[in-house]
Amino acid sequence: TQLLEQSPQFLSIQEGENLTVYCNSSSVFSSLQWYRQEPGEGPVLLVTVVTGGEVKKLKRLTFQFGDARKDSSLHITAAQPGDTGLYLCAGLYSGAGSYQLTFGKGTKLSVIP
Amino acid sequence: NAGVTQTPKFRILKIGQSMTLQCAQDMNHNYMYWYRQDPGMGLKLIYYSVGAGITDKGEVPNGYNVSRSTTEDFPLRLELAAPSQTSVYFCASSPGTLGELFFGEGSRLTVL
Numbered sequence: 419t420q421l422l423e424q425s426p427q428f429l430s431i432q433e434g435e436n437l438t439v440y441c442n443s444s445s446v447f448s449s450l451q452w453y454r455q456e457p458g459e460g461p462v463l464l465v466t467v468v469t470g471g472e473v474k475k476l477k478r479l480t481f482q483f484g485d486a487r488k489d490s491s492l493h494i495t496a497a498q499p500g501d502t503g504l505y506l507c508a509g510l511y512s513g514a515g516s517y518q519l520t521f522g523k524g525t526k527l528s529v530i531p
Numbered sequence: 532n533a534g535v536t537q538t539p540k541f542r543i544l545k546i547g548q549s550m551t552l553q554c555a556q557d558m559n560h561n562y563m564y565w566y567r568q569d570p571g572m573g574l575k576l577i578y579y580s581v582g583a584g585i586t587d588k589g590e591v592p593n594g595y596n597v598s599r600s601t602t603e604d605f606p607l608r609l610e611l612a613a614p615s616q617t618s619v620y621f622c623a624s625s626p627g628t629l630g631e632l633f634f635g636e637g638s639r640l641t642v643l
Contacts, residue, residue: 517629
């Protein structure tokens with residue numbers, strides 16, 4: 419089983435602040451997905467990154483995939499209360515003809531108005 | 532659009548009871564998954580299916596069984612419920628191995 423470490427586990431910030439959450443592994447990903455989960459709901463996909471060094475922007479959210487495809491980060495600019503939720507990264511590993519998607523434990527973000 | 536529908540949303544079981552969590556998707560996805568989510572532990576894969584009639588174990592399959600008789604439905608059976616099975620269960624579907632997962636709203640199960 420591949421391990422995917424997310425940090426920090428919890429983050430509480432004021433509205434308007436910037437933040438970065440991290441997702442790291444000792445293994446190489448084929449691709450990596452970021453999901454956001456709100457209380458009482460299932461995770462919803464935000465982005466998929468595939469190429470080492472890739473940067474994707476989704477409004478105030480910037481996603482980066484490490485050059486070696488072992489790590490990723492999510493940066494939020496000027497956080498808003500609507501950004502509150504659990505952010506999960508999920509790495510897709512391939513080997514021996516099969517694929518395995520492994521989730522990190524998540525970063526719980528609270529944005530205080 | 533219904534997407535992935537899970538029932539029931541909440542259930543309380545006594546130790547030793549059995550039950551089935553239902554999951555249905557209307558997107559014609561071949562891949563379906565069952566995850567459990569415990570506080571601070573992320574999502575753990577229980578079972579998955581790559582098509583009707585094909586199922587395989589995930590990371591934490593003990594105490595559970597699945598079947599996939601149709602593309603649309605992927606029920607999860609809990610036999611002899613134990614307190615360790617108290618969790619939130621999510622069903623998900625995907626158009627392919629590399630694709631986005633579409634999740635249901637979850638089923639919160641408590642075993643007392």
